[in-house]
Structure formats: C-alpha cells, structure tokens
Amino acid sequence: MTRHWGIWSLLPAIVAILLCWIVKEPITALSGGIIAGAFLIGKFNILDDVLVPTFMSKNAATVLILYLWLLGGLMGMWEKTGASKAFAEFMAKHFVRGPKTAKVVAWLLGIIFFQGGTVSAVLVGTTVRPLADEERVSHEELSFIVDSTSSPIAILLPFNAWPSYVQAFSFVGGAAWLATEADRIAFFFKSIPFNFYAIFAITSTLLLSIERLPWCGQQLNAAIRRSRETGELDAPDAEPVNSLHYDTDHVPSGYRITIGDFFIPLLVVLGFAISTYITLGSPKVLWAFGLALMTSILMAFLRGMGAKDVIDGLSLGFKGVVLGSLILLLAMTIGAMSKATGGGAYLVDLLGSWIPFWLLPGLLALLTMFIAFATGTSWGTFAVSLPLALPLSFHVGMAHGLVNLEFFMLICFCSILNGAVFGDQCSPISDTTVLSAMTTGCDLMDHVKTQIPLATVSMGGAILLWTLLVSLFA
C-alpha cells in the first residue's frame, strides 16, 4: 500500500522542475526537490535518512559501477587509444556524407540498441557524437534522436527486462487474459502494434534524420539553421552537462590508432548482452560492460600501451562521467522521494471512475505522462499507475457493457505504457534525458525544450488513434 498528501504530494517534483527551468542546472534542481520531499515525509536528517539508504541500494551501486567505473573507463580508453576519433573518421569515410547520414547512423544505432533506457542513451550518444560534431549536427538534434529512440524502442522490441517488470503490476481480478504471469507477458507482446506513441516517435525521428519532417518546432529549427550556417553546435548561452571531448591529444606517441579499439569492445557489449538475454533470460549489462572494458585494456596492452597510460586513460573517462553519475544518483533519490510522497497514487485516485469509456485511454495517457514527467521515471510510473489504472479500465469497461473488453484494456494498457515513456523521455529530471544531454554534450534544458514539441505531436496523434479505436471496436 502507499500514502499521499493530496496535491501536496507533487510538491517535490514541482520544486525540482521549477528550479530546473530557472537555474538550468540539474544538481541544484534535484537537490531542492529532494529537500522538499524529505521535509514533507518528516525526514529531516537528509544525509542519514534519505541519501545513505538510497545510495546504498543495489540500483545506486549499479549506477556507480556501470556509469562511473565501467562506462567512464571505456570512454576514457576510447579517448586514450584514439578509438572514438577513428570510428568517427571510419564512418565519415564510408557511410556519413553529411548531417543527414550522421543522424541516420544515430537513429539506426538507437534501433539496434533496443535494450532501452539508460544503456541505449549512453551507447548511442557516446558513439555517434564525434562524427555528428564533425558534420555540424547540432547537439539539440542529436540528443533528441538519442532520447527519442531509447525508451520508445524498448516497448516496440521488448526482448528485454520490460515485459517481466510490467507484468507484475498488471493483474486484474476477473480478467482471464491477465490471470497468470505468462498471460500478462503475452498481453504485453499483443500491445506492440498499438504502441502508437512509440511508433510515431521512432518514425518522426527517422524523418527528422533524413530532413523530411514537415515541422519540428521553432527552437529545433533554429538549432538546425545555427549549426549548419555557423558550425555552432550549441546555443550561445548553453551550458552543456558534460564537457568530455574526443580527440587524439591524449594518445601516447607511437601508439597506432585503429578502429578495432572501438568496434571490438562495442561488439563485446552487444554480443554479451544479447547472448545472456537469450541464454539466461535477462541481459547481463554489468558483465557486458566489464568484459568490454577488460577487452579494451587488454588490446591496448597487447598493442604496446604502458600501464601508466592505461590508468591515465581510465581516469580521463572517470572525470568525464563523475558529474553525470552524481546527477543520476540524485535523479534516483528524487524518484524514491516521489514514490514516498505518493504523487502518482494521488493522481490516479483523483480520476476515479466517473470517466466515459472512450475518454479513458486519452486520460490515462495524460495522467501517466504527467506522473512520469513529474517523477522522471517510466518504471516508477508503471508501479504506481498500472495496479490502479488497469482495474479501473476493467470496471469502466464492465460498467459500459463493452463487447470487446480485452481489446479495450489492451488499448488502455498501451496508453499507460506510452504515456509513461513520453513523460520519462521529456522530463528534465529523468535519467535518460540527463544521459542523452550528457553523452551528446547538449545543454539539458535546451534538449528538453527542443524535444517536447515533437514528442507532443506524436502523443497527440497516438491519443487520437486510441480514442478512435476504442470508440469503434471496443
């Protein structure tokens, strides 16, 4: 069970989002939201009662090991061996013929890394940024492509941890098609063709990449013009989250730069993640990155790099991600705060069962969009909304005597799933948003402001289709 303080449950998220808009700096904003949340639930010793319990959780330890040690180390090795630069030059020579193809490569990598969420954002952003920078692709465009292909692809190609997680919140007494774990996972897979927001987000991102999108919002248009005409990749007043640059300044003299230093560790990450998913049922991301880092170090040693240079490379990478790791830990803490103050539970409570059935998918989408935007987490939103909203949709469908109740619930399920993905994607306090900005070198708020208009159009289209479908076929 959970508790909430009515509208005041949203106070921590509101404080964090307002501060984010005003100061354009996530650490201050997240810290403000955490303090507000801690005071609301009566935890005044923020260090001992809030930060320590969150940071000592398995999730926080994973963040530190994965992002600070393994990913930071790998990025540092790529910088030290000149591998990223070599990759950028290879892609530029063989595939990239300008900003359009650079963006298509980013989009394709986003599709390939279908594990979704933070891992996808990190891999695509760090991989593509050097060649996109070379081709004058603005950081706003690149961070949009990275963010817009990370979580949406995870619900369209759900061969990942998502279905197993979501099914645990999807039981509805009386709905035979949701009775067992296997039924609920099958229900998740049945929903794929109706994940309209994800489909539109992926399609519009491709159209943006090939520059065939009729409209992409004033600010993104301005960013595209600015970068193509002046070569300025960021707005004049931008303050990028991460200042990590790939260049060959750090490569030891005499070390021969090869593209293998980049591709082999990358293949190790992908190969290991996919093979462990197939054989063990869930991708072992930590192992995959750990093995990739070891491979990278071993390759550098075998090709003559000394231990001192390797450690220098690792510490270069750590420095580049230390701020991002801190932001991620704070984003996790405010997610825990939002759950503790019950913001999501309050919003679902508020709606009740007064709604006409054909309005329910749209309202559930709006509700989960708002919860995920306010809390910065799609998985947290599933946890608070699915156990309340799915039974609500069952009862509303029963009350209206719907012929195709399973279909109606399937559409409601999609609207919840996609609403949460939208809110998470657009929220300035979401870990994937922060990572997309961080890995592409974009100003966080510039990224947020440029992606909201396009994502909103995709969601508008999706809500319209869900409403039409339940009106005609439920």
Add this chain to the structure above:
Amino acid sequence: MKNLFRTITRPASLVLIIGVLLSLYIGKTTPPTWTIERMSVDAFKTETGQWAYTYNKAPVIIENLVPIDTAYLTPQNLEAVNAAKTTPAITEEFVIQPTAIFNA
C-alpha cells in the same frame, strides 16, 4: 545584508524557500491518505507445503500468507483509517486469492 536580501529574493531562492517551508508545514499538519497498491505473483506450493513465488529464477517462500476474506489491507479498512486520520497497523500484506497472490 544587501547581498543576502538580493540572494534570497532571486526567483530560484524563492522557489526553494517557499517549496521547502510549504513541505515542512504540510508534513507537520496534514495526515496522509492511504491507498492500496497491488502487485501480483504466481504462487505455487513447494515440496514442504509452503507457498512460494519465483523471483530471479529462484523460489521465494511467502511468510504470513492470509486468505483474502481475512485480509487487513482492504478498501473498507483503509477508508476507516483515513477517516480517523491514523496510520494503518501494517503497510504490507501477502493475500491469497484462488488464482493469484497479492502483495498490497
């Protein structure tokens, strides 16, 4: 003093101060409303006759399982708790239902 006033009256400082003070006031004066959050698991009986569910491919024994008819965390009980502005005696309970088990 002038600098302090200027710092405090900045929009960001005002948002932070008002937000934190408001949180403090609400937390001290307003009792929370309790609602049910359900999570379902497929349960099975182990060789020793205990109920369990599978998590990370390993069985987890469910302690203190109660039938749905005698559950404490029901909408009716929570309504009473909320009306009395008190805190429920327990906040988590494993409940068995013919086709599934809830963790409320």
